[in-house]
Amino acid sequence: MSQRPEQEKELAILKSAVENTNEGFVTIDADHRVLFFNKAAERIFGYRREEVIGRDLDRIMAPSCSRNHRLAVRRYVETRIPSRIGHDTEITATRKNGEPFPANISFSVSEVKGKLYFTGIIKDLTETRSLEAQVSRAERLAALGQLVSEITHEIKNPLMVIGGFAEQLIRRASDEEIREKLLIISKEVGRLEQLLKELREFYTPGRPAKESVDLADLAREVTLLLGDACTRQGVQVTVSADEPLRVRGDRHKLKQVLLNVIKNAIEAMPEGGALAVYGLRSGDRVRVSVADTGTGIAPEDLSRVFFPFFTTKREGTGLGLTISKGIVEDHEGGSLELRPREGGGTVCEIELAADPLSLETPKSEQESKQQGARDGAC
Ligand code: ADP
Ligand code: MG
Numbered sequence: 001m002s003q004r005p006e007q008e009k010e011l012a013i014l015k016s017a018v019e020n021t022n023e024g025f026v027t028i029d030a031d032h033r034v035l036f037f038n039k040a041a042e043r044i045f046g047y048r049r050e051e052v053i054g055r056d057l058d059r060i061m062a063p064s065c066s067r068n069h070r071l072a073v074r075r076y077v078e079t080r081i082p083s084r085i086g087h088d089t090e091i092t093a094t095r096k097n098g099e100p101f102p103a104n105i106s107f108s109v110s111e112v113k114g115k116l117y118f119t120g121i122i123k124d125l126t127e128t129r130s131l132e133a134q135v136s137r138a139e140r141l142a143a144l145g146q147l148v149s150e151i152t153h154e155i156k157n158p159l160m161v162i163g164g165f166a167e168q169l170i171r172r173a174s175d176e177e178i179r180e181k182l183l184i185i186s187k188e189v190g191r192l193e194q195l196l197k198e199l200r201e202f203y204t205p206g207r208p209a210k211e212s213v214d215l216a217d218l219a220r221e222v223t224l225l226l227g228d229a230c231t232r233q234g235v236q237v238t239v240s241a242d243e244p245l246r247v248r249g250d251r252h253k254l255k256q257v258l259l260n261v262i263k264n265a266i267e268a269m270p271e272g273g274a275l276a277v278y279g280l281r282s283g284d285r286v287r288v289s290v291a292d293t294g295t296g297i298a299p300e301d302l303s304r305v306f307f308p309f310f311t312t313k314r315e316g317t318g319l320g321l322t323i324s325k326g327i328v329e330d331h332e333g334g335s336l337e338l339r340p341r342e343g344g345g346t347v348c349e350i351e352l353a354a355d356p357l358s359l360e361t362p363k364s365e366q367e368s369k370q371q372g373a374r375d376g377a378c
Helices: 002-019 039-047 062-079 127-172 178-201 215-225 227-233 251-267 320-329 365-371
Strands: 024-029 034-037 088-094 100-112 115-124 211-214 235-241 247-249 273-284 285-292 335-340 346-353
Touching: 002 215, 024 039, 039 115, 062 115, 115 247, 127 178, 178 285, 211 215, 211 251, 215 235, 215 251, 215 273, 215 285, 227 235, 227 251, 247 251, 247 273, 247 346, 251 273, 251 285, 251 320, 320 335
Parallel strands: 235 273
Antiparallel strands: 024 034, 024 115, 088 100, 100 115, 211 247, 273 285, 285 346, 335 346
């Protein structure tokens, strides 16, 4: 008699343990009807227990799974020979909203007062699988990065020699046809060198440094660098920015981003146009926009421009935007987006968290430091 409260206590402990574990517990009877459906099962499958208890297990199973399961239960009831019981099985289960997910199920059977009850213990493997995929992707990328780095290293030196000799010969060549061919060699070598640089950057990105960088300064520096290209193409450039536009980041890499997007803008205006680079600080964020009046991006290409190797240019590598987006996103609060410009052309918007130290300077002091909008044309 004194065992009864003890047993009740044990039962309560067991029930609460099963109720609160991370694994889904689903118990059915020999007629395939659900008797028990714990909290984790509700979370994993997306059904509330009132929706399934007393119903056929079919309700939460895909029809093909359900048929096999029903057969296995019937076979066990008739033969008592376990086929799946005691084993772990990996399956693709389905949530209430129709989403399939990888799961591990182990089955157990209990006989109570001559009746059979089957319990499936379900582990949702979605997160495990996604972590595994991330690790294997990181490993693949590291291996690929190593390979790319070795190959680009091997190609770089002979390419430099070819380019160097071509330059020397161009200076000496008196025959116009030979000179033209040498110029082509030199240009193609330059293009290959750029591709190698971008491939290295894409596959072996490295951590960004954390220094205080003024994006307004950087934008002016880059537009000056591209001045000749602008003049040749009849592109009018204006740079206007509140100063300072300080962020914490990698000066070299951020300069590369501005170079890439400003070059894209110039390349989109082969017949000339206007390039406006404007920066502003809003609260604790800094935004630099690069707007051009160029060809614009076809709507069907807008989602593809960030894919590696996507290019619409005969001599493009299709890596500039992928690398740039990666660099910006590696920075605190960084985002890089492209959108159509009203009136034609494209706007590239780069947003980053402002350097917290620069935010400590009182606004009035910053304003007195501002020299207004600065325009520069090249
Ligand atoms: P690439 O410049 O080598 O083609 P990117 O990754 O820099 O590679 O750009 C990918 C593609 O995105 C370009 O080929 C072009 O089609 C499109 N694109 C990027 N920026 C612009 C822009 N400012 N105007 C029009 N198209 C653009
Ligand atoms: Mg580009």
